[in-house]
Amino acid sequence: MSAVRNDATSVEVSRNEPLRKHTSWRVGGPADLFYTPSTLESLRRILTELPAATPVHWLGLGSNLLVRDGGIRGAVIATSGLPRELDRLDEERVRASAGLACMLLAKRCVRWQLGPAAFFAGIPGTVGGALAMNAGAFGGETWTQVESVTTIDRNGEIRERSRADFEIGYRSVRGPADEWFLGATFRFEHDVVSSMDAIKALLAKRNATQPLGLPSCGSVFRNPPGDFAGRLIEQAGLKGHRHGGAMVSDKHANFIVNMGDATAADVEALIDEVRAAVERASGVRLALEVRVIGEPPDATTKGGR
Numbered sequence: 001m002s003a004v005r006n007d008a009t010s011v012e013v014s015r016n017e018p019l020r021k022h023t024s025w026r027v028g029g030p031a032d033l034f035y036t037p038s039t040l041e042s043l044r045r046i047l048t049e050l051p052a053a054t055p056v057h058w059l060g061l062g063s064n065l066l067v068r069d070g071g072i073r074g075a076v077i078a079t080s081g082l083p084r085e086l087d088r089l090d091e092e093r094v095r096a097s098a099g100l101a102c103m104l105l106a107k108r109c110v111r112w113q114l115g116p117a118a119f120f121a122g123i124p125g126t127v128g129g130a131l132a133m134n135a136g137a138f139g140g141e142t143w144t145q146v147e148s149v150t151t152i153d154r155n156g157e158i159r160e161r162s163r164a165d166f167e168i169g170y171r172s173v174r175g176p177a178d179e180w181f182l183g184a185t186f187r188f189e190h191d192v193v194s195s196m197d198a199i200k201a202l203l204a205k206r207n208a209t210q211p212l213g214l215p216s217c218g219s220v221f222r223n224p225p226g227d228f229a230g231r232l233i234e235q236a237g238l239k240g241h242r243h244g245g246a247m248v249s250d251k252h253a254n255f256i257v258n259m260g261d262a263t264a265a266d267v268e269a270l271i272d273e274v275r276a277a278v279e280r281a282s283g284v285r286l287a288l289e290v291r292v293i294g295e296p297p298d299a300t301t302k303g304g305r
Contacts, residue, residue, distance in 0.1 A: 012036060019071065019294075022078065023062035024124065026215040027264040029071030029294060031057075036081040040182070043082065044156035050075055056154070057293060058180055060099065060126035064133065064217050069264045070295030079128055085183070088112060091190060093147065097183040098128030102135070105186075106199055115191030116140055118198040122206055124218050131181045133289075134173050138202050143168045145186045151179040158182065171222050171289055211249040214257035220271060221254055221286040229286055230254035233274055236281040243270040265297055 017034035020027050033054075037043040050056065055074030059065070079099040086108055087095045094114065096105050102123040109117035122137025123130050130142040131149060143163065151159050159179070166175040206212070221229035233239070233253035240250045245262030248270065249255040256270055271288070279285050 016071075017076070019059075019062075019067045019076070022059060023065055023067055023217075024215060025062075025066060025217050025262075025264075025267060026258050027069070027262055027267060028067030029069045029264070029297070031072045031074075031076040033075040034078065035075060036078045038081040038083075040082070040158075043077070043152070044158075046075070046077060047152065047154055048156040052154070058128070058132075060129040061101065061124065063125045064129060064135070064290050066217065066264055066267055066290050066292045068268070068292070068294035069297035072294045079126060089185065093185055093187050095183060095185050096127045098126060098131070098181050100127045101125075102127060102130055107196070109186075109188060110196055110199055113191050114188035117145070117186075117188055118202055121199045122202055127184060128181045131184055132173060133171055133291075134168055136171070138205075141170075143173065145188060147185045147187045149184045150182040151176070152182050153179045209252055211251040211255050211257050214249075214259065216249070216255045216257045217290050219254045219289050220256050220274075222289045224284050224286065227284070228254075232278050232282050232284055232286070236274075236277045238274055238277055241270070241273070243267075243273060246270045248274060263297070264294075268292065 014034040015032065016030040018028070018030050035046050037046060047056070057072055057074065057076045059076050059078045060080070082099040083097060084100045084104070085095070085097040086100055086105060089095055092114070094109060102120040102125060105127060106117055106120035109115070119136070119138045119140030123135045125135065129135065131146070134141055134143045136142065146163050148160055148162050151161055153159070161176070166173055219229070223229050224232070230253040233248065238248045239253050241248045244266030245259050246266040247257055247259050249257050256267055258267070275286050
């Protein structure tokens, strides 16, 4: 890895940055270019000055993401350096930036007695990531509370868009092509019984049922209609099943954990094995919730290590 100061964008650009350092699974090969803009203006300069043919990928906290061992050709833009802002606009609405952790959104809104907001504490990522996939936890979904969003496109143009501009589904969001979320306005309701106890109870439930002590991405598969992916995986006898350094959690079957020496190839192979076994056992073809991006390993990456 090498890092240089790019005067054209006024941000630090890392070359061949190992993405295992930036993903919750702790696997993944290098990114050709890795940007960490600290201001909206520097972000706009990155987007406008990158060649049009250069692919752009966005990275928040690195959850819900599997980067293959061969890494990513093109540019990765990490939102972690951007301002993490949350403002209360009126009695029912708040404005959150894309880089804000969902946990912080939950805690502040609960303090403001706005609900339902506590469920955001169960989303292990940022507001931007939650918007991109309609993330949910404990029965709540991100876009249920969205009133409008701010986006930026490849030309650096910023737009305000309403919820009506997007097609929202279970863990899916479709909207204008080549636009990315900068933030959102959320509408809640006044909740006089809202308290931090609600968040504590949800986190206690998560701690009791999920393998938080080992690197993972959160839920790997979407729940099929009327059922739960974890139940189907457990029913197929796959708890504890391993491929290399990756293992189906023996605590929650819809989690694949890195036992310490996993490669992305191990994780992806285990995903394929789980899907095939569940389909044989139940006839259900599980759909991925995690995003898989990047190139397979080659002779130079040696499995991303």
